[in-house]
Amino acid sequence: MSHVVKKRKLDKSRQDSLYFDSYSDVTIHEEMIADHVRTNTYRMAILRNSECIRGKVVLDVGAGTGVLSIFCAQAGARKVYAVEACSIAEQAEKIVKQNNMEEKIQVIRGTVETVDLPEKVDVIVSEWMGYALLHESMLNSVLYARDKWLQQPGGVILPNKAELYITPICDPVVEDRLHFWYTVKDQYGVDMSCMSDFATKCIMNSDITVNSVTVEDVLSHPARFAELDLNTVTVEELRSVKGDFTCECFGSAAVNAFCVYFTVTFPCPDKPALVLSTSPFKPETHWKQAVLYLDVPVDVVQDTLVTGEVSMYPSEASARHICIHVDYTIGEQKKQSKTFSIPDWSSEAQI
Amino acid sequence: MSHVVKKRKLDKSRQDSLYFDSYSDVTIHEEMIADHVRTNTYRMAILRNSECIRGKVVLDVGAGTGVLSIFCAQAGARKVYAVEACSIAEQAEKIVKQNNMEEKIQVIRGTVETVDLPEKVDVIVSEWMGYALLHESMLNSVLYARDKWLQQPGGVILPNKAELYITPICDPVVEDRLHFWYTVKDQYGVDMSCMSDFATKCIMNSDITVNSVTVEDVLSHPARFAELDLNTVTVEELRSVKGDFTCECFGSAAVNAFCVYFTVTFPCPDKPALVLSTSPFKPETHWKQAVLYLDVPVDVVQDTLVTGEVSMYPSEASARHICIHVDYTIGEQKKQSKTFSIPDWSSEAQI
16 A cells, blocks of 8 residues: 655654664565675675785674674784664674684674763674665764774774765656556446546655666766765764766657665775665665656757756754755756755664 | 554544555555455446446545446436545546546545535445454445435445455464474574564463464364344444354464454345355455454364454544454353454555
8 A cells, every 4th residue: 555654753862762663673684685686795895905904903883783893803903893873782682692703703782872882893794774765874884983983093994984975867667657548448347548647746756765777777977976985974074064066968759757875895905995885787786776866757868968966964854864966967958956855754763 | 564553542543644644555455456356346336336336426425536436327326426535536537537528527535525416316326445344444434425425315325334354364374483493403403482472472462363264274164253233224334343252172282363354245136145254165355354462362163163252343543544443252262252353554655
C-alpha cells in the first residue's frame, strides 16, 4: 500500500535515540554483511594496509557487529577499540568472543563523542556512509574521532576519500507507471488516462528515492561534483557540500531524473588505491543509487548539455537527514531548480 | 535499511485524517486497479448482477478512483452514489466526466457516516478489504451504510460474504536468513554463527508480515476459522472475530509460521457465486497473505495435528489496526499463544 508522509520535527536527543534504535534490528546488519562489494572491499583494504595496522592501535567508529574490527585484528592490530552506540554492541561482544579476540578487541558501548579511550589511535576505520553518502551518515562522528583520538602526524583513516557523482537518467519504471493509466481502458473498459497528470505529481515528487539504476538508464558519463578528503575536511564544510556538473548526453532520450551516487577510496601503500564504488556501472551495493525525479521528463538528443550545480546540506527537520538541491539547465531550456529530501518514513520508521 | 518501530497512540480524529491521507497518493490506486484478480472479479460480479442493478440505485462505499461505480453504471444502474472521503475523489470526478457518466454517477466527497444521500439505495458495492481482511478495512463503514441507506427487504450487498482461513507454513526466506549467519565464516573468515539467536528474535517477532506465500510453503490444507455474512453481521461482532481450526500436516517439515488469508463471495443470481480469493493456492493479489511467525520453528511429520483458535480484534492503539491472537497446539507440544499486530510503520507512514 502506498504511504503519504507528512513532515514532523524531532528534538536532537530524540533523533539520536531513534537513529541508534534503528540499528538494533538484525536486518540492516544482515544486509550490510551480505553486501559483498562493501564487506570485501573493506576486508581487502584492511588486509592490504596490514603494514600500517600491524602492532598498532585501531579505532572502529560505529563498529556494528564488529566485523571490521575483526578484520583489523586479523591484519595484526595490537589493539582495536570497537565503539558502537546501539545495542548491537552486545552482539559484537559475543562475536569477538566467538572468534577468540577478547584480548585484542575491546567493544565499547557509547557514542564516539562521549567514550573515553585509554590511548590515542594510529588508525581509524569506519563504514560511515549513508544513502547518497551523507544521509544519516556517521561522518561527523568520524571527523570528531579523528580530531580527538587520531595520532598526528602519521594517523591513517580508512577510507580517506569520498567522491560524489551525478548523471541524468531515464527511469523506465516511471515511464511505465505513467503509461499504465492509458492501458486501463483496454483492460477494463474504463478510460483513466486523465489520471496520468495526478500520477506524474505523485511519482515525480521531491523525495530522494533509493533505487537500483541500471546502465541502460544512464544518459551520459557521470560527472563528479564533490570530493571530500577525510584527513582534512571539517564538520563545518559538511554543512554544505556542493559543486558544478556538466554532462553530455549519449543520445536521444527523455531525462526524467538525476542519479546521485558516491565512491570512497582506501589508500594502499605501494599498491593502487582500492575504490568502493556505488556507481550504476559497478556491481550493486545495498546503497543502490539516489534518484531525484524532475517535475516532468525533458527530451534530449546526442550531445545535449545538462549542466548545473548540486548542493547537499542537512535538513532543518533532522541534522541526520540530507537535502539535495539541484540547479540545472537541460539544452536550450531555461534554468530549473528543485530541492529533494529523503521522505520521513525513513525516520518515522525508526520511531 | 531496516526499521525498528516503536508504538505510538493517535487520537481517533488524527487516525482518521492519517488514514484518509494515505489514499491520496497514486501508488495505492495504481496497485489496486492493476490487481487483475481484484478488479476483474469485481467487474465480472457487477456485470453478472446487472439484473438487480439495471434501473436501480447503487452506493459505492469508498469509491476511490470510481472504477466500481463506472462498472455499475455500465451494468445499467439508474444512479450511482460514489462516496469517497479522500482527495482522490477529485480524480474520480474527472474519470466519471472522461467516461461521460456525470448523469448517472454522483461523486460525493465525505465519509459514508456523514454524507446525506437523496434516497435509499438498492445495492451497496464496496471494495473494503484490508490486509488479513480487517486491517484498516472499511467494513464498519459498509455496515453503517447498510443499516442507514440500504433498501430492506431486497437490498443487495456486493460482496455479501467474507471468510477467513489459516494454515501452518514453512517460510523458506526465514530459514535462509537464519542460516545466513553460519555462512559468514566461509565468506569472510569471521564466525558470526552466534548471531542466529538474535536474528531469530528479530525476524520471528510478533509483527503481522504481509508476504507472498507460495504453494510449496503451505504445510496443510487451510482451515476456515471464521465467516462473516455482510447482510447480518454487526459492528459489535467485528470487535472479536474468532474461530477454531484443525490442520493435518502433509508431511515432514519445520513449521515456522501461520498464514492467514481471506476470500469474499459475490452472489450471482441463477449462476454460481463468484469468489475473490487471496489463497496462496490462487493467483497473487495485492493483499498477498498475512504471515504470523512462531517464536521458534517446530518440526512436524505427516498427519501431525496443528489445532487452535484464532481471534482477530482492533488494536488498542488504533481501531483501524488489527491484532491477531493465536492459541495453538502442534502435535504433542503443549499449547502455545502469541499475539500479532501490524507494525506501526504502516500507520506511521501515513503521517
